[in-house]
Amino acid sequence: MHIVVCIKQVPDSAQIRVHPVTNTIMRQGVPTIINPYDLFSLETALRLRDEIGGAVTVLTMGPPSAEDALRKALTFGADRAVLLTDRFFAGSDTLATSYALSQAILKIGETWGAPDIIFAGKQTIDGDTAQVGPGIARRLELNQLTYISKVTRVDVEKRKIELERRAEGGTQVLASALPCLVTMLEGSAEIRRGSFVGALRAARAEITTWSAADAGITDLLKCGLRGSPTVVKRVFAPSPRAEKAKQVEVKPKSRETADDLIEALFEAKPAMQADLELLAAGL
Amino acid sequence: MVEKFDCIVVGAGMSGNAAAYTLAKKGLSVLQLERGEYSGSKNVQGAIMYADMLEKIIPDFRDDAPLERHLIEQRFWMMTENAHTGMHYRSDSFNEAAPNRYTIIRSQFDKWFSRKVREAGAILLTETTALELIFDAYGVCVGVRTDREGGIVHADVVVLAEGVNGLLGSRAGLRQPPKPETVALAVKEMHFLPQETIESRFNVKGDEGVVIEAVGAISQGMTGMGFIYSNKESLSVGIGCLVSDYAKAGETPYGLLEKFKAHPSVKPLLEGSEVKEYSAHLIPEGGYKAIPQLCGDGWVVVGDAAQLNNNVHREGSNLAMTSGRMAAEAIFQIKSRKEKMTKANLKRYPDAMEASFVMKDMRKYKDIPALLHTNSRNFFLTYPELVAKAMENFVRVDGTPKREKESATFAAFRKTRGLGGLVTDAFKLARAWR
Amino acid sequence: MSDAPKPAAAAPSRAAMKKELPEHFRAYKHVWVMVELERGHVHPVSWELMGEARKLADKLDAEVGAVVVGAPDAGTREAAAESFAYGADVVYLVENPILADYRNESYTRTLTELVNTYKPEILLLGATNLGRDLAGSVATTLLTGLTADCTELAVDADKSLAATRPTFGGSLLCTIYTLNFRPQMATVRPRVMRMPDRQEGRIGRVVEHAINLEEESIVTKVLKFLPDRSSQKSNLAYADVVVAGGLGLQNGENLQLVRALASVLGGEWGCSRPCVQKGWAPADRQIGQTGKTIRPKLYIAAGISGAIQHRVGVEGADLIVAINTDRNAPILDIAHFAVATDAIRFLPALTEAFRARISPHATDRLAG
């Protein structure tokens, strides 16, 4: 079985800083990580491979430094890694990204055999759109299976797959066919650590690096800024609330402080008391 | 099958990177282990980087290393509760083609250094902690065990570049674990400000930078020092004191830092900054007398792990880099002669250190730690207060005749510390310094 | 004209390239909402969107269209009727047994066909699992732009949709346009927009659209649907009162204090992400960027620092109370009231105080 996993290198958003004066994003020195959601997909792919056999190819589109993310994926146990990098891809929105990735997946198929399952992350933490996965599925005309909490069964011979999907208010138990595109739900599978031998292998591995041309992408109008229907017109920092919180004085007895707080709340929002009484009564 | 390398370097800080780079450049097979997510992810430094020691390893480092500002001015401040007496040295001669000292941000600098190490051919495994050294039946170190599954690896020699905590070394009984009296705990914050603000506040332009080092009341009578280093778009602000003192004084490092930042001489410099990154780290303060054995059969120890830190001049990274390089050069010599990595052969490394500035400087200040420790209240509280009083007397114009002012000043010195004490302290300090 | 000096342009951006809309897109009119109907229930986010759609449509002098897709049953009919009550002028109704369960293929085909037939200018979907799954594949099929997770929608002077959304984990906001393509698509999270008032008796036009779907051509089958057991289900997003705990509570057991207070207040309880990561609470209790967005009347955050990723999920609350020992914690930037005290000691007192004030007779029901 051949599985392709799309991963993205993202800035660790907990540490993103906005320039206090120019309001631009300061990426310098911000550590990068593999998009955390992608790890659930990667781990699921690795488990399927361990169980059924075959190979896992990780794919990313990004700057040359995205190699770090790929190497890490190799450390976890992926079998090979492809870096799609070209200045033509700069400024891609989700539509352009899904185009480039889908072309690269076709090329991966030609090179190492057609993939049976393509995994993407549920969403990224920088773009946070959850669109690239579905975009790839459409472009490759694959069955799209998102928000999957569990891949229950894969039958490579019969080209069948069974999974559980998180829906509003419940779980859908689905049967579908290979090849397909799957995005895994967070918490579905914790990423493994990778053995010492695996880590050594990853450190030494050659990473396949493709330009647009290498990946067989000839329609550059579909790539990068030019292939992106959306434009970001304005980036700005959220305006802070005018005044800070009012401190309720802490009395020696917690109960007194609590009563003061409640008094302050009811004073600020006179309707609150009635609302709470109704709620508390279960109405 | 257990893999074997010529050399394993434990740690990817300043000393580990210096060693791994030098070894790999000379063609040895090098495996470097780093427990952090990447090189520099957990490392803390002020940080001033001394160019000369890096030049000896990577001569053209200025081409692409992430350097913040080159230093043209140094300020020493002696602080009381609400004043400071300062000495500034600023010189245009520091605006040279190849400047002597730079501020750096360790996480970025270490990443760059680490890339150089890998480009030189070393293999780096991150998020991999070395748990223990492996010795053979003859007590020769033959490799390490890591925390990854199947994580045993062998080498002719292990370079312990694991920093101040040095768990591996102390676990193997090669050194003492750091004692509260011989390590300082420093805390540091990054304060971000627009470049223009930094330049106007510190009266610099372009890449010029300023360092402020402050002692006195800010450490509440403990042996310690505060610092402010100017980076391109941020200030590194920190303070450190001996670990043993915190407990005695009932102070917390963060409490001290808060007070330091609130000091009227410091506050205006930080005004309006956005604080990001709070970090804490140990600094070896034991001086020459705390330096352990530097080598044994199949191992050497370098950098902070070897307690190589010159507290008087706030030097650590340069000693780390130099010791890493010298250890690597010794290993290379032994290797190229096809000799064994025995303690006797590896002694080339401590010998080279003895002959260099490293040990000469360490020896020069060998008595300072003890002195500052026993006399900390005087050095950090009494004297700054006296000096400030003297300055205040000298500067303030209030109709008191000058002669009266001078005798008042002198009386204050005598009264507070006693003439004998003053003289003794001065004498001791001078002796320790020599 | 071409020689006239251009005004000093800011950094050249693609926004400046905004050109005339291609001829074939000129016919695209009206604002649509995809009504999210699953198992007979409409997700409230659809009505929240209807309120937004109404505002946009009024500015564009256009109609609000509701897309109602489902099996031919009472639930579907009711959703259509409700759409009018919440502001729709037209309902595009597709009834087909194959559409009983949400499946990407059948829904993508249906929505794509509706768009190509009736040509809406703006298409809004909820940023739910269903909405995101569908929006991504419809946008790619139509080769148009899609802005996910918007927090603000507006119509510009030139009548284009300005969709504002957080980026980089909420540290920044950005405004995104879809140039030269139609429809302009956006998804919006539940609880980000206000629920409009329901107008009883309001009606409109129904456009029934028959779609040609065959079960055999749809690869994915729903074998079973396992409904959440209602007892465990958190209703965080729609709760009027939410009490949440963070790392400041020191351990998982202390989350009980939060649950107890929520119970007395008849509200829901939640937590910050690290609590989920530490296994103190299940993932559906997490509030914030990667958890739930809440919009309660009262939000009490105990031992939560208020990191930006948390804040973006709670900023819509009417009244925020922070219980935090640190008077400088970022949560105080958005909180209305703060108590600088140990939450572990304070929560039980607050619970008792509330009990005395608002529910002297109510028995203690355990939330969650």
Ligand SMILES: Cc1cc2nc3c(=O)[nH]c(=O)nc-3n(C[C@H](O)[C@H](O)[C@H](O)COP(=O)(O)OP(=O)(O)OC[C@H]3O[C@@H](n4cnc5c(N)ncnc54)[C@H](O)[C@@H]3O)c2cc1C
């Ligand atoms: C606040 C502060 C300010 C300072 N300012 C200056 C200054 O301005 N100028 C200056 O020259 N020096 C300064 N120093 C000192 C300087 O930072 C150190 O001397 C220097 O970093 C030592 O380098 P090292 O390689 O020995 O240790 P480190 O830089 O600490 O590196 C040790 C590395 O080993 C890794 N490691 C540890 N154990 C293991 C293990 N078991 N397995 C795998 N990896 C392991 C660690 O993660 C770390 O990356 C300062 C220090 C502090 C704390």
Ligand SMILES: Cc1cc2nc3c(=O)[nH]c(=O)nc-3n(C[C@H](O)[C@H](O)[C@H](O)COP(=O)(O)OP(=O)(O)OC[C@H]3O[C@@H](n4cnc5c(N)ncnc54)[C@H](O)[C@@H]3O)c2cc1C
């Ligand atoms: C991609 C990404 C997505 C994220 N998404 C989310 C998300 O959806 N939701 C979320 O919550 N976080 C999210 N986070 C994590 C977020 O950045 C913060 O790390 C997290 O919110 C902090 O949780 P906390 O406030 O519980 O803990 P801390 O930040 O550790 O804060 C604990 C607080 O408790 C206070 N305290 C300590 N003791 C007491 C006491 N006894 N009494 C009262 N107060 C006390 C402290 O002063 C402190 O302010 C995300 C992070 C990333 C990188």
Ligand SMILES: Nc1ncnc2c1ncn2[C@@H]1O[C@H](COP(=O)(O)O)[C@@H](O)[C@H]1O
């Ligand atoms: N540049 C990229 N390279 C590889 N995969 C990507 C890239 N961008 C997005 N993806 C995949 O698409 C998923 C959803 O991304 P997004 O639509 O940005 O939220 C991610 O989790 C990745 O699996």
